Amino acid sequence: MLSYVLNEADVAAVRFGISPLCELGLSLRAIRDPSRFPLQLPWLRRTEAARAELDLDALTGLIDDRLWTPDFLNPRPTSPLTRLDDEMAALRSISPAEFERDLVAVHGRIPEVFAGSPRAAIRRLADALDELWAATFEPYWPRMRAVLEADVVYRGRQIAQQGLAAMLNGISGTVDYEGGVVRVRLRDPNDRVQPIDGLGLTLVPTMFTRRGSAPVGDGPPMIMYPARGQGALWEAEHVANPAAVAAVLGETRARLLSALGDPASSTELGVRFGVTASAVNQHLRVLRDAGLVVSTRYGHSVLYLRSELGASLLAAGR
Known part of the structure; x- marks a missing residue:
């Protein structure tokens, strides 16, 4: 406790904060033991071939049987807008003493893959993480x-x-x-x-x-x-259609309105419904202009949420 x-x-x-490096380090849990992360199985399947080309010895040396990872992979983010480049620069410049202390805290020793020069080991693990990001995160990070x-x-x-x-x-x-x-x-x-x-x-x-x-x-x-909302990230979503609302708005817009009980971006909605973000954006603009959804900028993203009017329309349609 x-x-x-x-x-x-x-x-x-x-x-609150969002840390790309933290996500990268914690993803080693799913890679190490996929059975514990069923919601991420689609990501593991999509990236399986790419992961086979990575420095797996270095990556597996960062996690133990309890699925613990060293604290240098879990930096405290300063904001929800933290950039991976900044976090990786800090990781590459950590002291050998901090590097070895955090590894020992997890493994009880320095793993063999990181034995020898600490500076060389830090460069190797940073390079391995950069490659893991490029191969398995960068294509999906906006989602x-x-x-x-x-x-x-x-x-x-x-x-x-x-x-x-x-x-x-x-x-x-x-x-x-x-x-x-x-x-x-x-x-x-x-x-x-x-x-x-x-x-x-x-x-x-x-x-x-x-x-x-x-x-x-x-x-x-x-x-x-x-x-x-993790479960909706990788699979297309099928939302029950209020027929009366669909007759007024059209099927796609009714489904979007139904899904926006929680805030979501057009990118996320596109993945959930299996359509392009640009098509989703067109429908969201119409819904927003009609007062059925509201939008707010969050960092580089625009998040949409069903308005009170939109909720009332759905309730009447049901």
């Missing part, structure tokens, strides 16, 4: 990022409507908040209590965890939790 103790100032400083950003928007809406406690108690079944303490039930049998002490608690949605998790060491306070 890991307990983060928040004072009044810390409660106000809870924030993944859309899901992660939509989750952050949803959690922010929860805080505004229901309060911080409701949001924290809803991010994972292994995370709960009460009396100023956030508890994360980890597989680590050791109990840890860590005051926030003005450092801020960062919440990081991810595609590659099924439960709340945290860094192995006593680094900056951070909780990684499963992002909502």
Whole structure:
């Protein structure tokens, strides 16, 4: 059990971040044990051939049988707009002492693949991660990022409507908040209590965890939790069609309106419905102009959400 103790100032400083490097490191869990990540099986199938050409010795040396990864793969993001290039530059410049300490914290030793010169080992693992990104993440990152950003928007809406406690108690079944303490039930049998002490608690949605998790060491306070909407990322979605609404709006627009109970980008919707993002954008503009959906810019993405008028129309149609 890991307990983060928040004072009044810390409660106000809870924030969200998205980390491409964190996603990259945590994806090694799905690669190592696909059976534990059924929602990502389509991604694993699509990238299987590309992964066969990678430096698998270096990549597998970063994860142990418990599916733990070293903390240098889980940097605390400063915002939801963190860039992989910045995170990789920081990784390449970590000190040999930090590199070896984080590996030992996971493995109890330095894995053989990283024995010898620490600087050479850091270069090798960074090169391996760059290749993993290019082969298996870069083609799909806009879709993944859309899901992660939509989750952050949803959690922010929860805080505004229901309060911080409701949001924290809803991010994972292994995370709960009460009396100023956030508890994360980890597989680590050791109990840890860590005051926030003005450092801020960062919440990081991810595609590659099924439960709340945290860094192995006593680094900056951070909780990684499963992002909502993962299951819809890889497969086309078939939404029940309210026939009366479809007769007015058309089948595609009615399906989009039905799906927008939670915020989503045109890229994500295109993947879910198996159509191009440009076609989705045309329909979304019509729905927005009619007042049936609202949009908000989030970083480089535009997220759409069903408006009260749109919800009323669906309710009447049903």
